[in-house]
Amino acid sequence: MTxxxxxxxxxxxxxxxxxxxVLLRxxxxxxxxxxxEGTCAARERDVEFETPDGQMRTKTLVWLxxxxxxxxxxxxxxxxxxxxxxxxFAEEALRKMEADPLDGVSFN
Known part of the structure; x- marks a missing residue:
């Protein structure tokens, strides 16, 4: 068990x-x-996954x-x-509860 x-x-x-x-895209x-909204419970770096168009990507994921x-x-x-x-969720989709410096920034 992890x-x-x-x-x-x-x-x-x-x-x-x-x-x-968390931004829902x-x-x-x-x-x-x-x-x-959610509470950060776990985090895993370098998780590899396949996009719907078949490309492989790596992201850091956070379990809320x-x-x-x-x-x-x-x-x-x-x-x-x-x-x-x-x-x-991808960590890049998370934002601080109050104003966050990444509000309005898109990583897509």
Missing amino acids: TYSEEDFADSRFTHGERVR HPTYGHVMGEA KNMSGYKKPHPNLPDQTKEVEEAW
Whole structure:
């Protein structure tokens, strides 16, 4: 079982247990569709993944718990959404709760 701690955030601008905002972007076009909030629970650097167009990328991911305002399509009910309380996000999508120097900056 993998465990996470404050050391995971040693080189991050966020801290373990910090409440943050997360920008919710359109999966294809990348524009911001909304925001949610969550608490930083874990962080993993250099996670490799494949984009929908088949390119390989590497990002730092942060696991947010105790989320509010994040809904995903319901897996069993068409046209319905389901509240999600925890999920992994790219660290670049996170923002400080108050004004953040990266507000208005896009990494797409």
